[in-house]
Amino acid sequence: MRKRILAAVCVMTLAMSLVACGKKPAGNADTTTPAATEAPTAEGPTEEPTLPGIEDAEGFKDLYADYFKIGTCINPAMLKNLNYRQFIIKNYNSVTCENNMKPESIIDRVATVTTSDLSDGGTHMVLSFKNLATELDFARDNGIQMRGHTFIWHEQTPEWIFHVNFNPDKEFASREVMLKRVDNYFKDTFEWVEANYPNLFYAWDIANECMGDNNSMRDSLWYQTIGEDYLEQIFAIARKYAPSYIKLFYNDYNESVSAKRGAIIRMLKPIADAGNLDGMGMQCHLSGANTVMDVLNSVRKYSEDLGVEVHITELDVKQSSTATDPEAVQANYYKALFNGLKNLKADGVNITNVTFWGFVDNLSWLKEDKPLLLNRDMSPKAAYYAVLEAGMAE
Numbered sequence: 001m002r003k004r005i006l007a008a009v010c011v012m013t014l015a016m017s018l019v020a021c022g023k024k025p026a027g028n029a030d031t032t033t034p035a036a037t038e039a040p041t042a043e044g045p046t047e048e049p050t051l052p053g054i055e056d057a058e059g060f061k062d063l064y065a066d067y068f069k070i071g072t073c074i075n076p077a078m079l080k081n082l083n084y085r086q087f088i089i090k091n092y093n094s095v096t097c098e099n100n101m102k103p104e105s106i107i108d109r110v111a112t113v114t115t116s117d118l119s120d121g122g123t124h125m126v127l128s129f130k131n132l133a134t135e136l137d138f139a140r141d142n143g144i145q146m147r148g149h150t151f152i153w154h155e156q157t158p159e160w161i162f163h164v165n166f167n168p169d170k171e172f173a174s175r176e177v178m179l180k181r182v183d184n185y186f187k188d189t190f191e192w193v194e195a196n197y198p199n200l201f202y203a204w205d206i207a208n209e210c211m212g213d214n215n216s217m218r219d220s221l222w223y224q225t226i227g228e229d230y231l232e233q234i235f236a237i238a239r240k241y242a243p244s245y246i247k248l249f250y251n252d253y254n255e256s257v258s259a260k261r262g263a264i265i266r267m268l269k270p271i272a273d274a275g276n277l278d279g280m281g282m283q284c285h286l287s288g289a290n291t292v293m294d295v296l297n298s299v300r301k302y303s304e305d306l307g308v309e310v311h312i313t314e315l316d317v318k319q320s321s322t323a324t325d326p327e328a329v330q331a332n333y334y335k336a337l338f339n340g341l342k343n344l345k346a347d348g349v350n351i352t353n354v355t356f357w358g359f360v361d362n363l364s365w366l367k368e369d370k371p372l373l374l375n376r377d378m379s380p381k382a383a384y385y386a387v388l389e390a391g392m393a394e
């Protein structure tokens with residue numbers, strides 16, 4: 001307890017001075033943390049990062065333990081770096097594969113067209129999980145639970161899976177064939193997970209971004225081939241095969257914009273009423289255009305209107321391009337968000353996870369906008385201290 005208070009005082013003092021003067025702390029030479037052992041990769045840092053003065057701070061997962069899990073996305077490039085691995089192990093109790101569980105990474109074209117029985121139009125897509133070992137072993141070996149991401153999406157999904165005999169030169173497959181493909185896809189995946197990594201996954205984005213930007217269902221190939229009830233169908237199939245400890249989530253972006261939020265809730269209500277939806281994933285790719293209040297109101301609304309859990313699944317906050325001190329503005333945003341989420345939880349709202357879409361700016365999909373908590377050399381930004389401070393507040 002004394003250690004925690006001491007660490008809290010040190011961190012808060014440093015955080016306040018950083019936010020006040022808009023400076024980044026210099027990385028210090030840390031004797032307790034091993035240096036990075038891997039050569040930098042194309043996606044990784046260009047120099048070996050040394051951990052700055054954040055070793056004494058409590059990990060996010062412990063600070064927020066009474067409220068919700070704290071997660072990050074991971075990818076193999078991140079895991080090649082020992083300092084990054086240590087930061088993940090210390091701070092997060094949930095991870096999501098950034099790309100390697102998406103359909104294009106799992107569905108094996110060569111195996112599918114060469115070994116599948118095509119006499120009925122082809123109902124079995126052959127799956128390969130070989131790209132997943134690094135990330136799944138890392139999570140399992142460090143006692144970190146995983147969110148599955150994602151089965152049904154309009155991106156990172158091969159086009160040929162929608163055609164008769166998996167042949168892009170043929171017409172689209174029928175609804176019946178597509179539903180059998182989904183059935184086999186989910187069955188094989190959950191069986192593989194249960195056999196190889198039992199109890200590692202606790203939630204899964206069954207479907208991602210199915211609401212269009214015009215607030216009606218996206219006209220994806222899933223919609224076109226299966227029909228307008230495809231989401232209800234696929235959630236029912238997921239329920240049939242998912243182990244009972246894996247919660248079924250829907251995940252989307254711009255989900256705090258009120259018109260889209262209303263459309264998503266209307267779309268998901270029948271699935272929730274059928275008992276096939278456990279959670280709403282709010283991606284939360286945020287910027288100054290999204291007020292913290294809109295986000296907080298949306299967490300409450302999804303949870304209450306659908307009667308499900310809410311996860312924030314891909315959190316990042318773009319730095320302003322016009323503010324005089326963009327880092328301080330970003331830090332204040334993160335702080336208000338985390339304070340608000342804690343208050344919601346204390347008020348009984350069912351939010352159970354907050355996952356960041358990475359932790360170092362240079363590995364973010366939005367790296368130009370510096371949306372995360374650490375600089376390239378792992379020195380903490382004001383945003384890091386803001387999340388820490390919100391976590392320490394009583």
Ligand code: G3I
Nearest residue numbers: 098099102149150155156208209253283285314357364365
């Ligand atoms: O793997 C190839 C590599 O071989 C090639 O050299 C390189 C050249 O550009 O591309 C690499 O693939 C990239 C892949 O990320 C892995 O780095 C793709 O081009 C790139 O498009 C892909 O972007 C991912 C994006 O989803 C695809 O839509 C991002 O990393 C990932 O962060 C992002 O994540 C999505 C969530 O899944 C859903 N919500 C939105 C979020 C942000 O777009």
